[in-house]
Amino acid sequence: MPGSILLAIAYACAAVFVASIAFRALKIARLPLHLRWELYPVAHEKGRAGYGGSYLEESDWWTKPRATSLLGELKVMIPEILLLAGVWEHNRRHWFRTFPFHFGLYVLAGLIGLLLLGGITEAAGLSVAPEASLVGMALYHLTYLVGYLGLGLALLGTLALLARRTFDPDYREYTKPADFFNLAFFAVAFVAALLTHALVDPDFQHLRTFFTQLVTFDFASAGTVPWLTGLEVALGSVLLAYVPLTHMSHFFTKWFMYHDVRWSDEPNLAGGKIERQVAAALNYPVSWSAPHIRGDGKKTWAEVATSDVEENEQ
């Protein structure tokens, strides 16, 4: 397979990945301020998060500084992201299927990092091989170990999830054809990658060479890549671009769900930013049609909220 085409695919897919995340994140961040809807425990409540308490437990809380803790958030976020602590606690049977899948993906993200590092190292004229310097040797061994571990775990999880969604009627009912396609896509990509490394690239050197060309934008020496490696790179790239376009974008939107909703407990203080945002939102026009509102698209929220039910019903 021509390496230059593969490079073009990889750049295009990486660009789609970054752009779609940026676009969606910006779109979510730009939505108007909403009413408070936090859910306890709120992880940044200093000294209270352990039992789910809030600053509202304080007498005259508005006269006191709010004590928040970034460490508290990290203590919840890290096990939640890395170990899927919530699923472990509340849905143990599912954890045994979904954890290998997600953790496998994290390990594969680590593989991409190692391949990028390997590529940069080789581009700098250093060797990545069993007999190379300490860094080169470490990169060499880590890459294939991480690679096989990640691919193996992710494939195992994918198959376990596919099996559950196929054979468990409760799960099958809520699984759309696209969800089956997504899991099958993952499975095919992982199988292709494992076959590639089992048959033609056992120490991931072909892949590292591709990454060297990738980090140096070296289309000239791209040459021809074994077709299995080409398939692995093409599938991996398209998968990378596809994921943020689907509901699987929860890998980054979860940040908003926690920080902008679940843990969003910032009080509205006089003269503050929130007060200005609320004042702006109260001027949005309302077009709800029920008799007690009769929004005409001109009347604002402030007008609706300060009018009587009866005067709207007339």
Add this chain to the structure above:
Amino acid sequence: MTKKRIRIKDISKPSPKLTELRKEDFKPLPAPFDTPESTPDFAPLSDKAREQYEASLDDTLAVSIPKPQSKEEEDELVAKFLSGLEKLFTKENNWTFLQPLLLSMDHCAACHTCSDACHIYEASGRNPVYRPAYRSEVFRRLYKKHVKSNGRLLQAWRDGEIELNWTTVARLAELAYRCNLCRRCAQTCPIGVDNGLIAHEIRKLFSQEMGIAAKELHESGSVLQLKVGSSTGMNDTVVKDNIEFIDEEVSEKTGLTIETPWDKEGADILLVHNAGEILSWPMNPGAFAVIFESAGVSWTMSSDLAGYDSVNYGVWYDDAQFARVAIKHAEIAKKLKVKKIVLGECGHAHKALTVIADRVLTGDLNVPRESAFVILDELLSSGRLKVDPDRNDFPVTLHDPCNVVRLMGIVEPQRRVLRKIAPRFREMTPHGVHNYCCGGGSGFAIMSGHNFSDWRAQIAGRKKVEQILNAFKDELDPSIKKYVCAPCSNCKGQLRDLFNYYDLWEKHSILYDGLVELIVNCMTNVEPGFIEWEMH
């Protein structure tokens, strides 16, 4: 699991009912209610109700939408629903919840972690229609088909099939009222999807666009409150009369002279009760008066329209009604120039005015709001109230109102109080922010049309009955009087109905009441015996 498999797309298929509620499917309660014969039968919905109203969801009715008389009328209602659906996803019409709603619409991974967190799903015997994700998935598919994708290629392949017709709309309206909005499911969602929010937003769509809401919440709830002053129907004269009577009663019981201050400008605290307390549990406002007067607190009540009733039912179904009531409360506090509003024992009023209204009230309407539990804790900790805990030497457990605990994070103040005044206090399992709803949440406690009170007792409240029986499992003997402290009016309304339904007072001497009654019962400056051990 109920025998019949119910699919998501079945919601659109006309049939007499989508699911059937059978007592033998319900989760068994602990002894002595562990056999179907030991609990009352589930009252069937009358044939007349089935003829008159849209009752094709299950075996009860909460909203009671009259049946359309023609296909044209049905089509008109479906068109209205669709128009509301579109408005719900615009920032102008729904800035209040758009971001959380969109996040919950777009990111469910269908892992079903939420299911086991839901007391209604569990109690029903895992009825598929009561799965928290069922309602959400129906709504999500409607949104994706009619708002987001609008018939684009591959839409059904990607988002799942759904048909929008009158059957779907009518069932969805009822289904939005089979959720207590306790958000326990959201707490367990690994992604943060909030099925409680989705139920809340569906209710809003029906109310704000179609004028369809549970009568108890709208017509005889928030509308009556804004018109007369209270959803109980009490006007200012009646409420003052009632409080005067309560003052006399508590003065007689305690040996103190209690006079509730009204409309006192410049008081530190404006105390606002759920007016239901004044009518149904008069010793609760009476106990507050005893505590505040004994501790020398500067406080007042307001006789202004809505100033003596903290309820804000809009928080469960309608943003406009919610904002109107919240603004009324704030305007009264501003007029009286009080330092803060203190919410009495009412969970949803706590959340509505303190948390949700925080992003409605601006400028000088943003009067500080505080929970009564905080001030009660402070009065006891500071020694301004003298107590003798031995007067409360009976088993006590605490029911956590979801609105105060899971949704506001006020967990410890009420516990510190109980640890001081109730030597035989024990927790329910689970408790605190992981508690179970009483089954009366989101307005259900005041909804009893047709056989809905049976549904509340048999399904929504079943888990709470189980928790209460377990909390007292070694002391169920009726010779031991036991107390469930439920510091929330709506929770108390639900517990009253549950206790009557299962005969918990008669059979096991389990009584419920608030926190302040327990405090006054052990205050050393009052006559002993404030708590009357009789079902009320």
